Amino acid sequence: MSFPTHRPRRLRTSPAVRRLVRETHLAPSQLVLPAFVREGITEPVDIGSMPGVRQHTLDSLRRAAVEAAEAGVGGIMLFGIPEVRDAIGSGADDPEGILNVAAAALAAEVGDALVVQTDLCLDEFTDHGHCGVLRADGGVDNDATLERYAAMGxxxxxxxxxxxxxxxxxxxxxxxxxxxxxxxxFIDTIIMAYSAKYAGAFYGPFREAVDSQLKGDRRTYQLDPGNAREGVREAIADVEEGADIVMVKPAMPYLDVLADVRATVDVPVWAYQVSGEYAMIEAAAGNGWIDRRGAIQESLLGIRRAGADAILTYWAVEAAGWLREAH
Structure with a gap:
């Protein structure tokens, strides 16, 4: 009888051995918690399509940020939901607007422990739900929108x-x-560009989370799901313009793009595990079809393995707790 020369199973014989030779590692500091803060509410509001996720008041947001810091999470990304919207998203650059007030509150509360991050886009603040200023024909005016983004920044x-x-x-x-x-x-303020952000079907729960006013779609400015090379080109262009970090979004449907971007640019590459990815796993686990903790951990490890240096995930605090338990 001939026996195999190579026995890869030797490196799988025990949990200790498997831990020692594991190629990809995930740490709490590589996780970023997206959080929603809503103007005009007195109690947090549950988001039906995202079990366990809420629209926060300023007070509950502070508590969530402290919990994230204590868990060792690396950062918190804020999305603001205003009471009043208009065509140009005036609340976005208003110092008293909900997103800016929330950023100031968290910078004071946890700024030394977490990287306080803010979403720079107009969609939550416009009455039409698009990410920019509209022309008379209803299309998004790219250059007029840049002026609004500069003011927001x-x-x-x-x-x-x-x-x-x-x-x-x-x-x-x-x-x-x-x-x-x-x-x-503000020369030290970091820019993270959503470089490869794809127009697709995985954002549905997020639309509920931010009370989106969008009619139609965003296919004239977000990427076509069939285009991988275009995502890499966008990332290269953003780095050339001065981006400190680039992003691929969504994560799991675009792991190939994530790997290609990671192999191409020399700045940190992040990925966003979006609301639809979250909702699918929660729904399947809620029906008893998959192991919830195992699926969450495997999904995060897969995104990390594909090349993400950090991951935005709604499970950031919970996953960080599991990682700390394991060590």
Whole structure:
């Protein structure tokens, strides 16, 4: 009888051996918690399509941020939901607007322990739900939108945000915001560009979370799901414009793009495990079809293995707890 020369199973014989030779590791500091803060509510509001996720008041947001910091999570990404919206998203750069007030509150509360991050996009603040200013024909005016983004960037930096998440997918957005920040003296404010943000079916629960007013779709500015090379080109362009970090979103349907971007650029690459990814796993687990904890951990490890240096995930605090238990 001939026996195999190579026996890979030797490296799988025990939990201790498997831990020692594991190629990909995940740490709490590599997780970022997305959080929603809503103006005009007195108690947190549960989001029906995202079990366990809420729209926060300022007070409950502070508590959530403290919990995240204590869990060792790396950062918190804020999304604001205003009471009043208009065509140009005026509340987005208002110093008293909900997102800027929340950023200031968290910078004071946990700014030394968490990277306080703010979503830089107009969609939550416009009465039409698009990510930019509209032309008379209803299309998004790219360059007029850049002026709004520049104002938003300065307002968010002034409020105390350490990192700005440019998620609008307008051409030239990184350069416009970087110039505005530098002109106002915010040279240390970090720009994370949503470079490869795809137009697809995985954002549905998020629309509920931010009370989106969108009619139609965003296919004229977000990427076509069939285009991988275009995602890499967008990331390269954003780095050339001054992005400190680039993003691929969603995560699991675009792991190939994530791997290609990671292999191409020399800045940190992040991924966003979006609301639809979260809702699918929660729904399947709620029906007893999959092991919830195992599926969450495997999904995060897969995103990390594909090349993400950090992951935005609604499970950030819970997953961080499991990781700390394991060590």
């Amino acid at each position: 300065v307002a968010q930096a002034r409020a105390g945000a350490t990192l700005l998440g440019l998620s609008g997918m307008m051409d030239g957005q990184v350069a416009a915001v970087r110039e505005a920040l530098d002109t106002e003296g």
